[in-house]
Amino acid sequence: MANPIPLRTADDATSDAIVEVREICKRYGDIEALRGINLDFERGKLTTLLGPSGCGKTTLLKIIAGLVPATSGQIRINGRVVTGPGPERAFVFQDFALMPWATVLRNVAFGLELKGVSQAERHRIARHYINEVGLSGFEEKYPHELSGGMRQRVGIARAFSVNADVLLLDEPFSAVDEQNRRKFQEDLLRLVDKERKTFLFVTHSIEEAVYVSDRIVLLSPRPGRVSQIIEPAIDRSAAPDVIRRDKGYLDVVEEIWQGLRQYAE
């Protein structure tokens, strides 16, 4: 069921790649964080970046977001070279990045507020996504009144509200306990299905990666390079519990574990 595919090179860019990463290198002073990254991300697919801590996953995601400049190389979104943040991309931060002085409603609507959308309109959109992430009734609460998992859903609703084509999520479920994590994964899959957007997702959990991803990019330890690409090809129409016991699913988990194990030793 799982079929590792060969690494793509810069030349065979497919036409439906919405995000193209070309020869990206990143140095922080003496630290070489990323070396020669080449990747294509297809429209409407969920790709996970997986790799040991410190291998540059956050760095790569922020370079794609235009928040951190690359030392060399190029990012193209819809064929256009990235020079900074843009409305076609939205970022979900690992530490939520919510404004503590603003209500859930204002936080979710903040991306639209910055775009100059009228208050009535942005509140309408924000309420819709607050409902989509399961937070209706919490519109007037402040971030400190919410649990870690709820705060992260505020961050996700904010990213959805601006209607970006590409959503960049940095370990969105790391503050969530195991029971809720599974529920969030299912919620995320439902949203991926419904919103038809391109997702780039960073996680530390192999099971989570296999469960939610169309494609998994394994990065090597610092300096981060693409070491393997795996396409789980799991039938998501089955019930969650069935999927988690599926042989194909378990095989992919094992395969990734073998791939990462060499770094753990």
Next chain:
Amino acid sequence: MTLSGIRIPMMTSLIFWMLVWEIVGRMDIIFLIPPMTSVIAAGVGLVQTGSWQAATLITLRSFVLGMALAIAIGVPLGVAMGRIKVVDNIFGLWVNMFVSAPLSALVPILMILFGLGETTVFVTVFLFAVWIIVLDARAGVMQVPPSLIEMGRSYGASRFTIFTKIILLSALPEILAGIRIGLIRGVKGVVIGQILVSVIGYGELFELYSRSFDMERFWALTIILFAAAMLLSAAVEHFEKRIEYYAGAR
């Protein structure tokens, strides 16, 4: 406060000490302590005199002007120091030196510079209050989480918008705390300034009452000042509480 399980209102302690004062006063041990009742009576009489009203007006004017300038200069300077390295390097040493310096020692120099009048008192209030306001505003903008700024950038905010909608609001609790401490220091400044100048406002009255051994009025004036300082502090604290959702987030 509870005593053997019975709740005792906060006022009890105040009433108790006022009673002790009254008894000591009535025993006529030292002329420095007249009975509380006569102090209160003197206070009631005092606030009706033209000299007290004029002195209060002068005191309030010096205080309000000095505080306004301290806030108007202190907050922007602190914010600039927190955001711009060069500004921090230029002013950092001075602010840190002055914030803990015994500023009363400077008042005689101010008297030479600005004369024996309201200007000296006003500058004293400013000097007492401004440094802590600078330092707290600086600390406030320095602790803005970097990810909040990145969030603003990722949603397309301009540098100006990030500054007004994220950095300033995020620093507001520290800025307010600095202003509250600055206000209390400003009260000290106005009293010390006036006493050292001693020809205007409350300083003149204190000077007059202590020289003529008018202890009733002396204490009445002191109590009025203490009460005013506490009320001011409580008012700012009340305002700070209204934005308490910050506190929960930290």
